[in-house]
Amino acid sequence: MKIIAFGASTSKKSINKALAQFTATLVPGAEIEVLDLRDYDLPIFNTDLEQEIGLPPAARAFFDKIGSAEGVIVSFAEHNGSYSAAYKNLFDWASRIDQKVYQNKPAVFLSTSPGPGGAGSVLASAKGSAGFFGADLRAAVSVPSFHDVFDAATGHITEKDALKDLTAAAEALALQEVA
Numbered sequence: 561m562k563i564i565a566f567g568a569s570t571s572k573k574s575i576n577k578a579l580a581q582f583t584a585t586l587v588p589g590a591e592i593e594v595l596d597l598r599d600y601d602l603p604i605f606n607t608d609l610e611q612e613i614g615l616p617p618a619a620r621a622f623f624d625k626i627g628s629a630e631g632v633i634v635s636f637a638e639h640n641g642s643y644s645a646a647y648k649n650l651f652d653w654a655s656r657i658d659q660k661v662y663q664n665k666p667a668v669f670l671s672t673s674p675g676p677g678g679a680g681s682v683l684a685s686a687k688g689s690a691g692f693f694g695a696d697l698r699a700a701v702s703v704p705s706f707h708d709v710f711d712a713a714t715g716h717i718t719e720k721d722a723l724k725d726l727t728a729a730a731e732a733l734a735l736q737e738v739a
């Protein structure tokens with residue numbers, strides 16, 4: 561099962577990227593491709609610019625990566641209660657191809673932060689709009705206090721409850737729909 565995983569962040573040491581990457585390893589039979597949103601640099605979207613330059617290749621490349629997957633794992637960074645500006649901008653550009661950016665792919669949405677809130681606000685937003693944007697959302701998990709539950713040396717989540725929730729989410733992603 562081809563899995564695309566990414567952190568919705570452009571931080572070099574994104575904890576959300578690390579969480580998405582780790583969770584992908586829990587998907588049975590996964591062939592994993594981890595995206596780095598720094599590879600999808602785009603000008604700030606506005607419709608005037610869009611008329612002028614059309615669709616930038618980076619937006620098409622991101623959209624096509626999702627299209628190439630059999631499952632998608634996104635972990636959302638929370639900036640002031642919402643999406644990082646970089647993710648939102650990339651998403652806005654990609655939505656000009658098709659508003660269903662997630663292209664009806666099975667998806668797991670995650671979030672984490674260093675604090676006890678676990679970026680729960682942005683995860684709630686992403687969950688609430690998942691269907692609208694074509695995500696077949698199988699599970700959503702917020703992981704609070706990332707640095708307390710993640711072993712940077714191994715790249716593994718070590719805390720029991722978080723690991724249990726992430727494992728269940730990864731398994732839900734791999735479940736085939738019964739027609």
Ligand SMILES: Cc1cc2nc3c(=O)[nH]c(=O)nc-3n(C[C@H](O)[C@H](O)[C@H](O)COP(=O)(O)O)c2cc1C
Pocket residue numbers: 567569570571573574575576577636637638639640641642672673674675677678679680
């Ligand atoms: C501008 C800014 C706003 C932030 N706002 C929040 C917030 O609302 N809630 C939260 O839990 N963390 C917030 N943080 C802390 C982030 O959770 C933290 O930087 C985290 O590492 C971001 O994820 P990333 O490492 O994947 O980029 C904020 C950080 C920045 C730089």
